[in-house]
Amino acid sequence: MTSTPLLQVRNLETFYGPIMAIRGVSLEVHKGSVVTVLGANGAGKTTLLKTISGIMDPEKGEILFEGENIAGREPHRVVKSGIVHVPEGREVFPLLTVEENLALGAYTRSDRAGIAQDRDMVFEYFPILKERRNQEAGTLSGGQQQMLAIGRGLMLRPKIMLLDEPSLGLSPLLVQEIFAILKRLNSEEGVTMMLVEQNASVALGLADQGYVMELGRIVMNGSSERLQASEDIKSFYLGHSDDTGRGEKRWKRKKTWR
Amino acid sequence: MEVLQLLISGMANGCVYGLVALGFVLIYKATEAVNFAQGDFMMLGAFVTLGLVNPEFMGIPFWFALPLVFVIMGAFGYLLDLVVLRAVFGQNQVAVIILTIALGFILRFSAGLIWGHEPMSLHSPLALGDVRLGDLVLGMADVAIIITTFLLTLALWQFFQRTKIGLAMQAASQNQMAAYYMGIPVKRVHGMVWALAGIVAAVAGILYASKGAIDPNAGFIGIKAFAAAVIGGFGSLPGALLGGLIVGIIEPFAARYLPAGWSQIAPYALLIAVLLFRPHGLFAQVRVKKV
Numbered sequence: 001m002t003s004t005p006l007l008q009v010r011n012l013e014t015f016y017g018p019i020m021a022i023r024g025v026s027l028e029v030h031k032g033s034v035v036t037v038l039g040a041n042g043a044g045k046t047t048l049l050k051t052i053s054g055i056m057d058p059e060k061g062e063i064l065f066e067g068e069n070i071a072g073r074e075p076h077r078v079v080k081s082g083i084v085h086v087p088e089g090r091e092v093f094p095l096l097t098v099e100e101n102l103a104l105g106a107y108t109r110s111d112r113a114g115i116a117q118d119r120d121m122v123f124e125y126f127p128i129l130k131e132r133r134n135q136e137a138g139t140l141s142g143g144q145q146q147m148l149a150i151g152r153g154l155m156l157r158p159k160i161m162l163l164d165e166p167s168l169g170l171s172p173l174l175v176q177e178i179f180a181i182l183k184r185l186n187s188e189e190g191v192t193m194m195l196v197e198q199n200a201s202v203a204l205g206l207a208d209q210g211y212v213m214e215l216g217r218i219v220m221n222g223s224s225e226r227l228q229a230s231e232d233i234k235s236f237y238l239g240h241s242d243d244t245g246r247g248e249k250r251w252k253r254k255k256t257w258r
Numbered sequence: 259m260e261v262l263q264l265l266i267s268g269m270a271n272g273c274v275y276g277l278v279a280l281g282f283v284l285i286y287k288a289t290e291a292v293n294f295a296q297g298d299f300m301m302l303g304a305f306v307t308l309g310l311v312n313p314e315f316m317g318i319p320f321w322f323a324l325p326l327v328f329v330i331m332g333a334f335g336y337l338l339d340l341v342v343l344r345a346v347f348g349q350n351q352v353a354v355i356i357l358t359i360a361l362g363f364i365l366r367f368s369a370g371l372i373w374g375h376e377p378m379s380l381h382s383p384l385a386l387g388d389v390r391l392g393d394l395v396l397g398m399a400d401v402a403i404i405i406t407t408f409l410l411t412l413a414l415w416q417f418f419q420r421t422k423i424g425l426a427m428q429a430a431s432q433n434q435m436a437a438y439y440m441g442i443p444v445k446r447v448h449g450m451v452w453a454l455a456g457i458v459a460a461v462a463g464i465l466y467a468s469k470g471a472i473d474p475n476a477g478f479i480g481i482k483a484f485a486a487a488v489i490g491g492f493g494s495l496p497g498a499l500l501g502g503l504i505v506g507i508i509e510p511f512a513a514r515y516l517p518a519g520w521s522q523i524a525p526y527a528l529l530i531a532v533l534l535f536r537p538h539g540l541f542a543q544v545r546v547k548k549v
Contacts, residue, residue: 079441
């Protein structure tokens with residue numbers, strides 16, 4: 001981990017109108033690794049991904065990708081540089097077939113042979129998509145749509161994949177299945193991932209490094225093992241405390257992470 | 259025989275309505291804005307062709323002028339989006355509606371200034387006169403219009419299914435956010451949809467002018483085409499064409515078999531009936547997002 005990181009975010013600040021959603025975030029993702037960003041609803045995780053992929057423009061700060069500052073670039077140019085964003089809630093193209101959805105994932109590429117090869121690779125990891133290749137994406141189940149969204153992202157042959165809550169709304173069994181595939185993709189294909197999650201236990205199981213976000217700031221970071229062992233993470237994100245009285249406890253604890 | 263004759267002339271009118279309705283739906287699906295100047299686009303397309311082809315203007319042979327017309331109308335649509343509509347991007351829908359209504363006025367009066375307000379006829383190779391088949395009198399223009407529309411529909415269908423840009427247009431209209439995530443330059447795609455709407459309007463205009471005279475107020479058939487688009491289910495391309503055909507066919511039959519005045523009312527009566535009983539239109543594409 002001594003090499004320069006693939007993706008480096010420095011002091012990023014992003015606003016939703018007058019509301020500051022990201023308050024000076026810095027983080028690093030190294031090539032071949034999986035980095036997770038944990039946090040509750042409204043912590044700014046999605047905004048962070050949207051700022052990296054160019055859907056939102058930052059007010060301040062830098063996003064260095066392979067040493068180049070891409071902050072504020074048009075989204076289609078960000079995609080061209082090799083960053084793909086698998087959005088929250090799948091967001092497939094509902095009236096197009098599975099195969100057409102995958103073809104659109106490769107929109108910015110023009111090497112036919114490579115595209116066909118990657119499609120076969122996606123079908124190998126997600127055999128259900130091959131079975132349903134001519135079906136409209138809107139008629140797939142939630143889990144299948146999530147697989148399609150990930151497969152569509154892979155079609156870009158990305159240098160880094162930004163995954164926004166792939167576990168959202170899926171049954172625990174499906175979550176296990178999808179995360180197992182993500183793990184294989186990382187180890188077999190070497191796909192670098194930045195994973196935003198609320199489901200801390202599966203996310204930390206997959207990731208090498210983790211960051212914890214709260215109210216637009218990074219409040220904690222470290223290796224997955226370290227985070228998993230942390231008392232704060234255990235009580236807030238891994239569900240070892242009851243919900244009642246959480247507000248008070250949180251306030252006390254918050255002081256411990258600075 | 260009489261029924262067949264009414265049917266064919268109704269279908270020919272309906273094709274023109276359908277093509278204008280197609281323009282409405284193309285732009286609506288892609289940009290979620292309604293271009294109320296679509297009828298005037300059609301009028302403009304007809305006048306541009308007339309200006310290039312008619313001997314009193316430039317007198318270019320029709321088949322040479324045709325690609326030129328498509329380039330001009332395509333560029334017109336694209337630039338309109340680039341210069342005017344992008345300025346109101348993200349604004350209230352009402353802004354776009356008012357803007358396109360105003361645009362319709364501008365086009366109407368500009369055409370009047372350039373080509374005059376008198377009805378003129380286009381020197382079109384489709385205006386072939388009539389053919390007698392026993393009792394049946396067929397306007398050859400009507401037949402040509404139906405065939406042309408059929409071919410154009412086929413071409414558009416292939417374009418949306420087979421080409422990358424056609425697929426990108428579908429994607430951007432179905433899920434704009436996801437299109438951004440896939441690296442599709444959505445704004446440029448919108449511009450191309452406007453260009454396509456301009457070209458379809460040009461075809462509609464040429465077909466319209468082949469049936470009779472054209473004047474700057476011809477764009478008002480846009481209102482009927484709008485009704486057709488709603489009947490077909492705003493948001494469905496085949497629906498727009500079929501809606502156009504239905505409106506076109508209803509008119510001559512109402513004129514022939516119902517008391518006077520009914521033919522003007524019939525399309526709108528149907529519109530109200532559709533809105534009451536099938537508010538999403540006859541051929542709506544229903545999409546349900548699964549969570």
